[in-house]
Amino acid sequence: MEKGSTRKVRLLRLAPEDNVCAVTATVEAGESLEFEGRQIRFADRVPTGHKVAVVPIAKGEPVRKYGVAIGSATQDIQPGQYVHTHNLKSDYLPTYTLDEQNAYLRS
Amino acid sequence: MQGYLRNDGRKGIRNVVAVAYLVECAHHVAQEIALPYRDRGVHVIGFPGCFPNAYAARIMSELGTHPNVGAVLLVSLGCEGFNRHKLAQAIEASGRPVHTLVIQETGGTRRTIEAGRAWVEQAIERLESCPRAEMHVEELVVGTICGGSDATSGLTANPAVGRAFDLLVDAGATAIFEETGELIGCEQFMAERSITKELAGEIVSSVHKAARYYAAFGHCSFAPGNAEGGLTTIEEKSMGAYSKSGNSRISGLIKPGDVPPRGGLYLLDVVPDGEIRFGFPNIVDNTEIVELIACGSHVILFTTGRGSVVGSALAPVVKVCANPDTYRRLAEDMDVNAGRILEGEAALDAVGREIYDLVLRVAGGEQTASEQLGHQEFILTYKSFEPIGPACLPGAG
Numbered sequence: 240m241e242k243g244s245t246r247k248v249r250l251l252r253l254a255p256e257d258n259v260c261a262v263t264a265t266v267e268a269g270e271s272l273e274f275e276g277r278q279i280r281f282a283d284r285v286p287t288g289h290k291v292a293v294v295p296i297a298k299g300e301p302v303r304k305y306g307v308a309i310g311s312a313t314q315d316i317q318p319g320q321y322v323h324t325h326n327l328k329s330d331y332l333p334t335y336t337l338d339e340q341n342a343y344l345r346s
Numbered sequence: 347m348q349g350y351l352r353n354d355g356r357k358g359i360r361n362v363v364a365v366a367y368l369v370e371c372a373h374h375v376a377q378e379i380a381l382p383y384r385d386r387g388v389h390v391i392g393f394p395g396c397f398p399n400a401y402a403a404r405i406m407s408e409l410g411t412h413p414n415v416g417a418v419l420l421v422s423l424g425c426e427g428f429n430r431h432k433l434a435q436a437i438e439a440s441g442r443p444v445h446t447l448v449i450q451e452t453g454g455t456r457r458t459i460e461a462g463r464a465w466v467e468q469a470i471e472r473l474e475s476c477p478r479a480e481m482h483v484e485e486l487v488v489g490t491i492c493g494g495s496d497a498t499s500g501l502t503a504n505p506a507v508g509r510a511f512d513l514l515v516d517a518g519a520t521a522i523f524e525e526t527g528e529l530i531g532c533e534q535f536m537a538e539r540s541i542t543k544e545l546a547g548e549i550v551s552s553v554h555k556a557a558r559y560y561a562a563f564g565h566c567s568f569a570p571g572n573a574e575g576g577l578t579t580i581e582e583k584s585m586g587a588y589s590k591s592g593n594s595r596i597s598g599l600i601k602p603g604d605v606p607p608r609g610g611l612y613l614l615d616v617v618p619d620g621e622i623r624f625g626f627p628n629i630v631d632n633t634e635i636v637e638l639i640a641c642g643s644h645v646i647l648f649t650t651g652r653g654s655v656v657g658s659a660l661a662p663v664v665k666v667c668a669n670p671d672t673y674r675r676l677a678e679d680m681d682v683n684a685g686r687i688l689e690g691e692a693a694l695d696a697v698g699r700e701i702y703d704l705v706l707r708v709a710g711g712e713q714t715a716s717e718q719l720g721h722q723e724f725i726l727t728y729k730s731f732e733p734i735g736p737a738c739l740p741g742a743g
Binding site: 247249251253261263264286287288289290304305307308309310322323324327328329330331332333334335336337 | 496497498500501530531557560561564565566568569570573574575576578579580581582585586651669670671688689690
């Protein structure tokens with residue numbers, strides 16, 4: 240597959256106030272995509288449909304998708320960084336995963 | 347389309363003989379009775395527990411009188427708590443042929459299987475002459491569920507089903523969405539869409555109940571595969587799931603076994619009432635599918651990103667695949683490739699229309715992928731519910 244911003248991968252911002260976007264296909268670390276007239280360089284690999292930060296998000300700040308808070312950042316997140324269970328947690332109930340890093344499994 | 351006209355006036359889109367075990371101890375015998383006829387519309391349903399449960403009795407009664415069901419064989423061990431007499435009476439009162447075999451009285455496994463097959467054969471023959479009647483879109487009840495969700499579900503398949511739901515509701519059909527535990531965080535949006543203020547209050551309460559219930563377990567409706575698929579939190583999963591409901595006004599809040607009184611969009615509350623008794627509200631997707639069918643759903647729209655393969659007994663399941671990579675791997679199990687939206691090959695509205703058109707064809711007899719592959723999953727577990735309050739179905743009185 241072609242690398243860089245020539246590929247037909249899009250960043251989907253589902254609401255104007257969102258600070259994360261979904262990618263329409265997998266983007267590798269180091270690739271750049273154009274977003275609202277600027278280039279976003281991906282610090283991490285982001286698989287199809289997963290989230291990437293498009294603006295800086297401070298630790299404790301709500302992560303917004305669909306125009307609503309989908310949880311809080313557990314660390315500072317820079318544009319281009321992958322947003323998932325390692326840096327975002329629910330404000331309601333913990334997320335259970337099969338990886339041993341998860342607090343739910345450790346408890 | 348031509349429906350199967352039942353004696354109680356309901357119209358079905360399938361002509362099923364249900365073989366129902368009334369306790370797990372009768373499950374094998376029921377399965378063996380149905381086995382030779384599994385490709386001839388004979389499906390196995392049942393309740394495993396020996397202790398009686400009002401919810402299970404109600405669901406079995408609604409399923410035994412479901413419009414897609416034409417005849418029912420009840421298979422009892424003999425000593426279980428399920429009230430087989432009451433269930434048989436309810437089915438008989440609906441005008442459907444019903445017969446009860448009690449294994450302990452019939453003389454054991456082999457004799458009950460023989461007697462059961464003999465009854466099923468004549469039931470199939472009888473159903474072949476079931477009268478047909480013109481059936482219109484507004485007579486259809488369509489349920490929706492998402493399972494094996496990933497981050498693409500809320501981008502493609504779920505909003506596409508939402509568009510199909512809007513088309514169905516506009517055409518006068520009944521559309522049901524569910525799983526209040528996967529709508530945590532969306533309660534205010536649903537309140538704004540409710541047709542009355544009182545209904546809005548009931549909907550908000552139902553989601554709060556779900557949040558309390560799941561909090562007591564320390565676990566929300568979230569599987570490891572959801573996270574692998576890019577969903578991070580229950581709020582995010584909820585927002586994606588919510589988009590299945592489309593944009594119509596919400597006409598009512600129902601509970602499992604409540605059949606909506608007229609066309610419109612309804613929310614099904616699947617989280618038990620009262621103290622926590624019987625474990626997780628829904629242990630797997632098929633428990634919700636069974637509940638949607640018990641609310642009268644003729645057909646189920648099932649969205650999946652990770653790639654669920656399930657179907658169901660009694661009602662066809664249409665699988666809408668959200669993720670284009672999953673679709674390529676599991677195409678044979680899928681009916682609609684909504685992942686095309688992500689790849690820029692189809693618009694949301696077009697896929698919504700495609701789903702709507704497919705629902706009408708399936709209602710007209712076209713087999714879904716899961717039907718062709720022989721899927722007939724069924725599961726029913728213990729629960730307890732209070733009846734819905736008067737504000738839940740405005741104007742139903």
